[in-house]
Amino acid sequence: MTPQRPMDYRTALSRRKLLGGLGALAVAVTSPVWRTATVFGADSKAPAARRFIGVFSANGTIAKDFFPQNLGSGAPLMLGRILAPLKDHIDQLLVLKGVHMHSTVQNVLGTDAAATDKPGGPHMKGPGAMLTGGSLLAGSFTGSGGPAGYADRISVDQYIAGRIGTKTKFPSLEFGVKIEGQEPLRVISYRGANQPNIAVDDPWQMYTRIFANADLSDTQLAQLLAERKSVLDFLAADITTLKGRVAAEDKVRLDAHLTSIRSLEQELSQIPTSCTPLTLPTKVDVRANDNFPLVGKLNMDLMLLAHICGLTNVSTLMFGNADSWQHYPWIGVTDEHHELSHAGDGDTASNEKLVAINAWHAEQVAYLLDKLKGTVEADGSNMLDNTLLLWGNELGAGNTHTYKDIPWLLAGGAGGYFKMGRYLQYQDQPHNNLLVSVCNAMGFDDVKTFGIPGVCSGPLGGLTA
Amino acid sequence: MPPLGFTCKAGSIDPGPSPMKLLSRTQYLNSVRDLVGVVNGLEIALGASSNASAFGLVQPDVAQVDLENYRNAATSVAAAVVANPTLLNQLAPCANSTAKRSCAEAFVQTFAARAYRAPVTDAADIERHLGLYDLGAKVSFAHGIELLIQGILQAPRFLYRVEIGSAEKVSAAAVKLSPYELAARLSFTVWDSLPDAKLTTAATSGALATKEGVSAQLEWMLQDQKGSSLVRRFLENWIRLPDLDNVLKDATLYPQWTRTTFRASMKAQASTFFDDLLANQGGKLSALLTSDTVFVNKDLGSYYGTTGGDAFTSAHGAPGATAGILTLPAFLTLMAKPSESSPIYRGKFVREQMLCQLLPAPPANIPKPPEVTPSVSTRERLRQHEADPSCSACHRLMDPIGFAFENYDALGKYRTTDGSIEVDTSGELIGTGEIDGKFTGVAELGQKLSQSETVRRCMARQWFRFALARFEQPLIDDCSMKGLLDAFEAADADLNTLPKAIVESDAFQYRHPVDSEASQ
Numbered sequence: 001m002t003p004q005r006p007m008d009y010r011t012a013l014s015r016r017k018l019l020g021g022l023g024a025l026a027v028a029v030t031s032p033v034w035r036t037a038t039v040f041g042a043d044s045k046a047p048a049a050r051r052f053i054g055v056f057s058a059n060g061t062i063a064k065d066f067f068p069q070n071l072g073s074g075a076p077l078m079l080g081r082i083l084a085p086l087k088d089h090i091d092q093l094l095v096l097k098g099v100h101m102h103s104t105v106q107n108v109l110g111t112d113a114a115a116t117d118k119p120g121g122p123h124m125k126g127p128g129a130m131l132t133g134g135s136l137l138a139g140s141f142t143g144s145g146g147p148a149g150y151a152d153r154i155s156v157d158q159y160i161a162g163r164i165g166t167k168t169k170f171p172s173l174e175f176g177v178k179i180e181g182q183e184p185l186r187v188i189s190y191r192g193a194n195q196p197n198i199a200v201d202d203p204w205q206m207y208t209r210i211f212a213n214a215d216l217s218d219t220q221l222a223q224l225l226a227e228r229k230s231v232l233d234f235l236a237a238d239i240t241t242l243k244g245r246v247a248a249e250d251k252v253r254l255d256a257h258l259t260s261i262r263s264l265e266q267e268l269s270q271i272p273t274s275c276t277p278l279t280l281p282t283k284v285d286v287r288a289n290d291n292f293p294l295v296g297k298l299n300m301d302l303m304l305l306a307h308i309c310g311l312t313n314v315s316t317l318m319f320g321n322a323d324s325w326q327h328y329p330w331i332g333v334t335d336e337h338h339e340l341s342h343a344g345d346g347d348t349a350s351n352e353k354l355v356a357i358n359a360w361h362a363e364q365v366a367y368l369l370d371k372l373k374g375t376v377e378a379d380g381s382n383m384l385d386n387t388l389l390l391w392g393n394e395l396g397a398g399n400t401h402t403y404k405d406i407p408w409l410l411a412g413g414a415g416g417y418f419k420m421g422r423y424l425q426y427q428d429q430p431h432n433n434l435l436v437s438v439c440n441a442m443g444f445d446d447v448k449t450f451g452i453p454g455v456c457s458g459p460l461g462g463l464t465a
Numbered sequence: 466m467p468p469l470g471f472t473c474k475a476g477s478i479d480p481g482p483s484p485m486k487l488l489s490r491t492q493y494l495n496s497v498r499d500l501v502g503v504v505n506g507l508e509i510a511l512g513a514s515s516n517a518s519a520f521g522l523v524q525p526d527v528a529q530v531d532l533e534n535y536r537n538a539a540t541s542v543a544a545a546v547v548a549n550p551t552l553l554n555q556l557a558p559c560a561n562s563t564a565k566r567s568c569a570e571a572f573v574q575t576f577a578a579r580a581y582r583a584p585v586t587d588a589a590d591i592e593r594h595l596g597l598y599d600l601g602a603k604v605s606f607a608h609g610i611e612l613l614i615q616g617i618l619q620a621p622r623f624l625y626r627v628e629i630g631s632a633e634k635v636s637a638a639a640v641k642l643s644p645y646e647l648a649a650r651l652s653f654t655v656w657d658s659l660p661d662a663k664l665t666t667a668a669t670s671g672a673l674a675t676k677e678g679v680s681a682q683l684e685w686m687l688q689d690q691k692g693s694s695l696v697r698r699f700l701e702n703w704i705r706l707p708d709l710d711n712v713l714k715d716a717t718l719y720p721q722w723t724r725t726t727f728r729a730s731m732k733a734q735a736s737t738f739f740d741d742l743l744a745n746q747g748g749k750l751s752a753l754l755t756s757d758t759v760f761v762n763k764d765l766g767s768y769y770g771t772t773g774g775d776a777f778t779s780a781h782g783a784p785g786a787t788a789g790i791l792t793l794p795a796f797l798t799l800m801a802k803p804s805e806s807s808p809i810y811r812g813k814f815v816r817e818q819m820l821c822q823l824l825p826a827p828p829a830n831i832p833k834p835p836e837v838t839p840s841v842s843t844r845e846r847l848r849q850h851e852a853d854p855s856c857s858a859c860h861r862l863m864d865p866i867g868f869a870f871e872n873y874d875a876l877g878k879y880r881t882t883d884g885s886i887e888v889d890t891s892g893e894l895i896g897t898g899e900i901d902g903k904f905t906g907v908a909e910l911g912q913k914l915s916q917s918e919t920v921r922r923c924m925a926r927q928w929f930r931f932a933l934a935r936f937e938q939p940l941i942d943d944c945s946m947k948g949l950l951d952a953f954e955a956a957d958a959d960l961n962t963l964p965k966a967i968v969e970s971d972a973f974q975y976r977h978p979v980d981s982e983a984s985q
Contacts, residue, residue, distance in 0.1 A: 117825060140522040140936070147823070149523050170529075180711065183523075195526045205512060209533060223604075227612060230600050231536075234616045237593055242621055245629050247979045250485040256526035257621060263529040264536070325713060325803075336713075336803065 050415050050442050051307055051387040052160045053368070054131055054316035056188050057361040058324035059123075059341040060395035061407040065355045067097045073425035074462065081355055083409070085363040088370070091421040092384065094410040094463065098426035099434050100396075101403040104129045108454035109430060120148030122401035123323035123338075124184045126394020130406075131155035131188050131316070133432035133451015141182045148184055155190045156435045156450060158197070160442050161314040169267050172314040173210065173306055175299040176201035178287055178326060185322040195256065199318045202286045203298035210306055211278065225268055232265050278305055289327050292320075296364055304371050307383065319361055322394040331356050341398020354398070358407075365391055369411055385413035388441050392431075406431060410463075417441040419465040432456035437463050473944035478636035480975035481942045486626045486934055488653075489521050493538075495658035497618070500580060501546055501556065510534075510541040520702060520931045532619075539618035543611040557610045565606045569598040572610060581622040582649040582659050626653060630976045639975035644668035650973060651682060654932050655964065656691040657698070676969055683968050696748070696960050697739040699931045703818065704796050706735055715804035719876050721764075730764035731877075735795040737777050742789070743961055750924055750958035751915035755908070756789040757782045768794060768878050786872065786879055788911035797870065797877030805843050805875055806883070808867025815866045819914060820897060821923035824859050842886040844868055865893040869910045921958050925950040932967045945970035 065081045077090055086093060102109060104125040105118060118125065120136040128136045128151035139149020154162075157172055165171030172189070176199025179186045189197035200206050236258060243254050278301050284291050296319060306312050320326045326337045333340070333353045340357075343350030372384035389411040396405040408431070410418060418441055432451040437459040439447035449456045488496065493511070497504060512534035547553055556576055559568035573594045578585045585591060597616045601609035617623060626649060630640040642650065645660075648668040652660040660668070664682060672678045686692045701707065709732050714722040721727045737760045746752045759769055759782040766773035769780060782792070790796055800810040816822050850860035869892035874880050881888055890906045900913040914920050929937050929949060937946055952966035953959075967973055 140520070142817070150525055174530075183525075191526075191528065194523075195528070197528050197530070200530060209530070227600060228536075230597060231612065231616050231619065234593060234597055235619055235621075238620050238622070241590070242627065245979070246485065246627060247629075247977070249482075250627070253485055253526060253625075254621060257532075260527050260529045260532045264532055267529075339803075 051313045053389040054157050055391040056318040058320045060398040062354050066407045068423045077423045082358040085366045095423050096408040099429045099431050101129045102430040102455040103133050103452045104403045127188050127322040130392045133435050150194045150196045151190045152193045154192050158191050168312045170312040173312050174199045174316050176318040177296045179321045181321045189316045387412040388414040414441045418463050430455045433460040471943040471947040473947040478971050479638040480971045481938050483976045504542050504545045511538040521934045539615045543614035547607040547611045577617050580617050583645045640978045644673045647673045655686045700739045713803050727764045731795045734760050735793050748959050748961040753789050754911040754915040757787040785908045788908045791907050791911050794877030797873045801875040811870045812863030812867030842883040868892045869907045928963045945972035
């Protein structure tokens with residue numbers, strides 16, 4: 001790839017009013033080619049916002065091709081075959097080995113993992129723990145092991161959104177590509193215990209959420225906003241009245257409902273911003289196997305645009321649900337991912353296919369990084385410098401279902417907090433520590449622990465600049 | 466494993482917890498249909514469904530995107546109503562001579578009351594609703610009604626099944642429900658929708674004041690077209706039949722699976738079997754597990770060595786190869802892998818869903834599975850589970866049951882060979898008490914299960930979970946469970962007796978007093 005110079009397309013952008021959930025979307029006619037853009041919605045004098053993006057892909061990795069081989073900890077990063085597509089960004093990557101998801105099997109570090117019988121099979125436990133540092137509640141979801149419920153606490157993206165997401169139209173946005181199966185497999189983002197943000201895997205639906213624009217006059221728009229506001233006021237008052245009458249446990253649910261109402265209010269109170277909505281192609285079956293790359297691309301574009309347009313600073317993207325049963329015929333892999341991931345270490349043919357699948361996912365992450373780098377913030381810096389992207393997985397390896405050696409990748413400038421471009425090898429560190437470091441990098445020095453306290457011992461060492 | 470019996474002290478009434486429930490997607494759609502009729506595009510406006518867990522037992526708190534979906538759905542319902550002058554006039558009649566605002570007030574008292582399943586009489590409440598009308602009425606009367614509908618359909622009293630209870634105590638732990646709350650429990654349980662005019666009238670008239678009165682309402686509700694499918698819906702949800710549409714199969718091995726009509730036939734076959742079992746075969750649990758009645762149409766004719774017509778006709782399956790629900794192609798397809806059978810899934814269903822015995826989750830660091838070689842049968846490949854002690858602890862509870870199903874492939878079609886190897890259907894039940902022992906084939910398994918008290922008790926539990934959308938609580942719900950089980954046993958495990966038995970239980974009739982929960 002030739003280095004891209006940030007360009008300012010501001011003048012080329014037409015003015016559109018953005019208002020989530022409004023009517024049918026206007027059909028534009030230009031081709032859906034991504035263009036380097038400039039971040040809108042930010043005061044050019046204000047320091048660039050820090051952004052967080054969480055990425056998930058499924059079924060573990062092939063360790064020898066993900067982690068650099070024969071490289072000491074702290075050494076400048078070298079990329080194995082899986083991460084090779086990210087070579088243009090090598091200076092802004094950190095690969096972490098030895099960071100395990102202890103919270104899926106333990107409440108206290110050092111205790112016998114097998115002795116703690118936590119709900120859910122390994123494919124279910126992983127997504128629930130990846131960003132929460134917690135585990136699954138008891139419940140009745142089965143399939144892929146179980147039974148289990150949703151995760152038991154807030155995830156790091158939502159924690160961040162709670163602190164930096166209050167001024168944007170959406171505190172956070174949760175994207176997915178072909179998200180199927182039992183619910184705990186579908187979720188990495190949690191607002192709290194039993195509060196999943198189930199990823200939206202239909203870009204057309206997401207478009208309507210975030211970019212549906214109305215060709216309404218200012219007067220019509222003002223009327224609509226006033227009406228929506230009135231309905232929300234009505235609902236808030238209704239809930240308040242009702243809360244005085246119901247049982248304590250129901251009050252808690254009504255409070256949660258009210259919190260989501262407040263998010264809708266936040267959505268309305270943001271002044272409509274100028275931005276160019278993406279042009280979506282004709283609707284396709286978003287769950288069809290062969291549409292996986294297209295749906296992924298559209299969702300990435302929508303996600304990037306939402307960040308660029310200042311509609312959110314926090315998002316997550318799941319490539320498939322945990323335990324993904326996706327086939328990848330466009331790279332010659334016609335086998336089903338989960339089935340393939342059970343192949344033994346000696347099964348070279350299957351392992352080559354798994355390398356190809358994981359490398360394809362690395363290409364997608366590279367696409368995100370390319371576009372972020374090509375985007376100018378209001379203060380002139382590029383967006384990647386101000387972003388922290390965390391890519392994780394529900395397992396270390398599919399054939400052992402191990403919670404150890406999760407293929408973690410940190411990417412972006414993170415505002416300069418981490419010393420990037422290195423490979424770090426840890427001895428048995430809980431990923432809760434990584435989540436603490438993520439919070440610190442986002443500017444929250446006060447965060448000393450995250451997730452289940454017994455499996456957290458503070459920030460991960462050796463990361464900072 | 467759950468305790469074997471239920472401890473019920475005579476005279477102790479505890480209805481157990483009854484947390485507020487969000488309407489299921491089906492309940493939402495049915496309720497809107499019953500309020501305003503069919504609204505085109507409503508399902509799309511409501512967005513992608515979040516499939517609840519089995520029987521809706523896990524309910525997460527609503528997220529922003531859920532509320533956006535409710536808003537979009539309410540907006541499209543309201544727009545559909547005002548775009549149809551006849552419908553608008555029917556729901557919100559307003560003669561020219563009448564003050565428009567009083568028409569809107571009457572609309573709140575009728576429409577909101579139906580939507581909320583309770584009379585709307587509080588003056589402040591009505592006035593708050595009319596605030597929405599007033600804003601819309603600046604444009605027109607119709608727009609005022611439109612905003613009211615938007616608000617009402619997003620209100621928690623519509624979206625949740627809210628219960629407060631009456632002041633009438635029946636024990637320290639129980640109060641009676643208000644008649645409207647009881648009517649709503651009946652209608653959502655039996656119809657998956659809100660009460661109709663007849664049921665609401667019964668609530669108003671005091672007809673629900675006694676258990677007998679409630680049962681009398683249940684009787685006609687079950688006869689009503691909306692209620693006739695109740696036990697069938699239970700059985701369908703129990704085997705997760707609604708998920709059949711999302712089941713993946715290997716298109717090379719099973720090209721027929723790519724046809725929507727084939728999948729629809731398989732689903733309809735299961736429903737037809739359940740209907741017939743309940744209406745014509747006596748509805749006994751034993752018949753559910755042993756019946757040799759099969760339903761054949763042209764898509765499924767080849768399953769039974771015949772052709773079939775467009776409509777389903779009943780036939781008798783081959784002896785030894787037909788065992789009610791256990792040999793339903795839909796069930797066997799759901800409990801199978803994309804390209805092969807799955808003794809594990811099938812055995813797990815019997816263990817967990819028919820015997821109500823929970824299996825621990827697989828360990829986090831499983832040993833590497835054996836390499837797959839095509840010349841080895843599925844059964845043979847699972848041998849590792851016997852050899853390795855870390856596997857066998859759990860798998861011996863599943864695999865030997867699942868092997869009995871090996872006569873059925875990934876689409877539930879009868880076979881005698883798996884690849885090139887002759888199928889071995891010898892199996893074994895352990896840890897069940899009275900039906901432990903070796904057996905061969907699924908018909909013998911069905912016979913054994915049909916004689917098991919554990920299975921009957923498990924069915925009562927499953928029904929409780931389905932009907933009340935919550936898990937039974939040990940000890941607390943024991944009197945309700947015991948009553949339910951006694952009635953079921955007394956009727957020789959007739960599934961048709963389950964609705965009345967649950968409706969007459971303390972768990973259905975009463976709730977905890979709100980103040981006692983608030984003070985906890």
